[in-house]
Amino acid sequence: QVQLVESGGGLVQAGDSLSLSCATFGRTFTNVAWFRQAPGKRREFVAGLNWRHGNTHYADFVEGRATISRDSAAYTVLLQMTNLKPEDTAVYFCAATDLGETVMIVVIEDGYDYWGQGTQVTVSS
Numbered sequence: 001q002v003q004l005v006e007s008g009g010g011l012v013q014a015g016d017s018l019s020l021s022c023a024t025f026g027r028t029f030t031n032v033a034w035f036r037q038a039p040g041k042r043r044e045f046v047a048g049l050n051w052r053h054g055n056t057h058y059a060d061f062v063e064g065r066a067t068i069s070r071d072s073a074a075y076t077v078l079l080q081m082t083n084l085k086p087e088d089t090a091v092y093f094c095a096a097t098d099l100g101e102t103v104m105i106v107v108i109e110d111g112y113d114y115w116g117q118g119t120q121v122t123v124s125s
Contacts, residue, residue, distance in 0.1 A: 009119030
């Protein structure tokens with residue numbers, strides 16, 4: 001059974017930094033990504049990583065403020081965010097999918113087969 005578990009969410013102030021972690025429990029995937037869902041809004045792509053090749057992709061709204069990385073030895077994917085804004089408030093989800101050998105990074109929600117339960121990030125002004 002595939003399991004993804006997020007951690008690291010919490011309450012921060014605008015301008016602060018935060019690091020989220022996604023544990024994959026010994027599994028590797030073609031893509032691991034972070035999505036977020038704010039109240040009343042659709043879930044949206046934040047950042048994605050191609051595990052084997054290491055290439056990354058970011059949504060425009062976090063470009064320059066976020067870094068996604070993998071710790072292959074720990075089977076963990078990190079999302080580090082800086083200069084957080086109140087509009088970053090959302091539940092952040094880790095997602096993963098197997099696509100075989102490819103360098104691509106999926107950016108749509110339907111492209112991911114496995115999801116974590118999410119972790120709440122709240123940014124106060």
